[in-house]
Amino acid sequence: AQSVTQLGSHVSVSEGALVLLRCNYSSSVPPYLFWYVQYPNQGLQLLLKYTSAATLVKGINGFEAEFKKSETSFHLTKPSAHMSDAAEYFCAVSSTGANSKLTFGKGITLSVRP
């Protein structure tokens, strides 16, 4: 069984400040890990994914995440927040098998203050 924990439901940062969204996972098999962003009334857009290659993954819009097996974490960061980053962020885990389904965390709302 796999699961994802995203602590807290809301993070607020100032424009230009560091963004850190935490994600911890539980998996009995080597995981694939994902971060998605969702804007209101829209589907999910992939920010980045870890699929057992480099542990530091760079994604779109300046986001990156580091896979730390010892900490079972996959935290999302961005050095400088932009107003357009305000959205809902979901961390997700899947196994590596064919047709593996995604298991999502409950999501975190990011607000960016001017």
Place this chain on the structure above:
Amino acid sequence: GAVVSQHPSRVICKSGTSVKIECRSLDFQATTMFWYRQFPKQSLMLMATSNEGSKATYEQGVEKDKFLINHASLTLSTLTVTSAHPEDSSFYICSAGPNHQADSYGYTFGSGTRLTVV
């Protein structure tokens, strides 16, 4: 990149009627499609997994007779909400599975359908 086109984006229907939601993979073949339901301010809940040419696999607690899923071709999967009731009002999202060549392990999502049953 890979695109999944989902229609309609929003629909309002009367209680007791049926609504069909379509998801089409553009320029790639989706052998697997996942269907999710999302309540306001909540995460995505997997409803079912469909594979082209076979019956869908439903998650525990999801009524397969109410939520009919058809995956008749490699580019089209549909979800039909039958005899809809107000409690079926929700945001429904489809996702192409991880095996399509266009975006390995990208799980491309549709843009979602806001269903309101009145």
